[in-house]
Amino acid sequence: MSQRELADIERALTDLAASLELPPTPDLAAAVSARLERAPAPARPAAGRRRWAWRWLGGLGGWRRLAVAGLAVLLLAAAVLVASPPTREAVARRLGLRGIGVELGGPPPPTATTTPGGRLDLGLGRRVSLEEARRRVSFPVLLPGTAGLGQPDAVFVSEVVPPGGRVDLVWRARPGLPASPFTDAGLLLTEFKGQPTPEFIKKVAVAGQVEFVEVGGEPAYFFSGEPHFFTYLDSAGNFREEQTRLAGNTLIWQRGDLTLRLEAQISKEEALRIAESMR
Amino acid sequence: MEGRPLDEQELVEQARGGDARAYEVLVRRYQDLAFRTAWVIAGGADAEDAAQEGFVKAWYALPRFRAGSPFRPWLLAIVANEARNRRRSGRRQDDLALRVAEDRPSGDAAPSPEAAALDSEQRRLLLAAVGRLGDSDRQVITCRYFLELSEAEMAAALGCRRGTVKSRLSRALERLRAALAEQDAAAAAATKLPGGER
Numbered sequence: 027m028s029q030r031e032l033a034d035i036e037r038a039l040t041d042l043a044a045s046l047e048l049p050p051t052p053d054l055a056a057a058v059s060a061r062l063e064r065a066p067a068p069a070r071p072a073a074g075r076r077r078w079a080w081r082w083l084g085g086l087g088g089w090r091r092l093a094v095a096g097l098a099v100l101l102l103a104a105a106v107l108v109a110s111p112p113t114r115e116a117v118a119r120r121l122g123l124r125g126i127g128v129e130l131g132g133p134p135p136p137t138a139t140t141t142p143g144g145r146l147d148l149g150l151g152r153r154v155s156l157e158e159a160r161r162r163v164s165f166p167v168l169l170p171g172t173a174g175l176g177q178p179d180a181v182f183v184s185e186v187v188p189p190g191g192r193v194d195l196v197w198r199a200r201p202g203l204p205a206s207p208f209t210d211a212g213l214l215l216t217e218f219k220g221q222p223t224p225e226f227i228k229k230v231a232v233a234g235q236v237e238f239v240e241v242g243g244e245p246a247y248f249f250s251g252e253p254h255f256f257t258y259l260d261s262a263g264n265f266r267e268e269q270t271r272l273a274g275n276t277l278i279w280q281r282g283d284l285t286l287r288l289e290a291q292i293s294k295e296e297a298l299r300i301a302e303s304m305r
Numbered sequence: 306m307e308g309r310p311l312d313e314q315e316l317v318e319q320a321r322g323g324d325a326r327a328y329e330v331l332v333r334r335y336q337d338l339a340f341r342t343a344w345v346i347a348g349g350a351d352a353e354d355a356a357q358e359g360f361v362k363a364w365y366a367l368p369r370f371r372a373g374s375p376f377r378p379w380l381l382a383i384v385a386n387e388a389r390n391r392r393r394s395g396r397r398q399d400d401l402a403l404r405v406a407e408d409r410p411s412g413d414a415a416p417s418p419e420a421a422a423l424d425s426e427q428r429r430l431l432l433a434a435v436g437r438l439g440d441s442d443r444q445v446i447t448c449r450y451f452l453e454l455s456e457a458e459m460a461a462a463l464g465c466r467r468g469t470v471k472s473r474l475s476r477a478l479e480r481l482r483a484a485l486a487e488q489d490a491a492a493a494a495a496t497k498l499p500g501g502e503r
Contacts, residue, residue, distance in 0.1 A: 032475075035481060036478065038427070039435075039446065039451075045425070048337075048341055048451070052340065054340060055332040055333040058328075058329070059325065059329045061357075062328070
């Protein structure tokens with residue numbers, strides 16, 4: 027009798043579990059990652075690390091291996107950037123900015139190019155004409171129609187990462203478009219095929235503020251505050267992570283399978299106006 | 306989890322090698338589990354803090370993690386320890402107030418005692434009875450039935466030896482049974498009153 031009742035109770039508990047509303051889990055992953063980023067990495071057994079790294083690399087396909095190698099370069103660069111100010115300067119010059127713009131499988135990034143009017147090279151890839159950029163990527167390159175902006179002052183193309191290519195359009199600083207603390211660029215527009223992942227919002231929200239806005243009726247995200255990371259899924263389904271380049275505010279939005287990103291030290295309203303004007 | 310043990314092992318190994326991104330994937334995967342476990346032990350106010358601290362401590366403890374052993378119990382032991390440290394002594398966990406989702410309107414036919422499905426009133430009563438149990442009983446029942454932890458995970462979360470989990474659970478179920486019997490008796494008495502449907 028007693029056994030029978032206990033079985034009933036267990037069944038009832040199982041049934042109850044199915045209809046329970048458990049408390050919503052806070053975004054621990056983002057909070058934990060933010061804390062680990064600020065904290066020094068723990069000492070790891072070097073031999074073990076190398077062994078595992080190789081084993082892991084060996085198990086990955088060619089594309090992913092490249093991506094991992096690239097990430098390692100980025101991490102290394104990031105480590106150096108954190109490490110010592112003089113080295114930081116050197117690395118920042120060599121890699122463009124903040125260790126970003128290392129092109130996987132491509133030629134080494136050029137040193138900062140001095141163009142008439144200042145440094146615009148952010149280590150973004152190969153500097154080309156707008157026409158050539160349009161030929162090199164698999165999507166139509168959009169330009170802002172905002173009055174006063176005109177054609178970009180510099181165009182960079184990356185054909186390797188992400189698949190389908192990426193175009194970076196840079197406008198020189200001008201009245202109403204303050205220069206980045208790092209370069210003479212005032213506005214950076216990036217276009218590539220890929221989708222922002224739901225997770226990236228959580229990740230960046232830790233370091234800065236994120237606002238949910240709309241561009242062309244599609245959801246968009248406006249980031250302000252601290253420089254942030256940006257994670258996205260490229261068209262080959264690989265996770266990619268980037269960081270802001272201009273240390274300005276950033277608007278990220280989607281149009282079709284295209285992701286667009288705008289970085290500048292301008293207000294949300296101005297950013298939205300530029301974004302809405304993209305044709 | 307059962308379908309992807311290799312995946313988890315790979316992630317853990319990468320994290321052990323210092324890959325914070327691999328670790329983030331693990332955190333994302335187990336944050337529900339960790340948070341709920343912390344919440345069962347420490348209560349709503351301290352659960353987030355305990356789970357977050359647990360994940361950070363686990364990261365630093367990873368070099369000591371025995372390769373190939375199951376990750377979840379190991380993680381839960383750390384999180385639960387944080388939760389216990391935060392638990393304010395003597396506090397009744399009133400904030401364990403779980404809610405029963407309102408669904409399945411009870412039909413006209415009264416369900417038999419054997420029926421698996423309870424109506425929402427029965428669920429509420431059962432939940433209330435669980436909530437009135439002592440901490441130890443309530444935790445073991447919650448871990449087993451609501452969080453669906455394995456025996457090893459329960460042992461880790463409750464800080465006891467694996468061998469004692471079963472006996473602890475059956476003792477808790479006995480006490481729940483007694484509590485329900487009392488409740489039933491009270492309810493039966495109530496329905497005998499005129500207008501017993503409240």
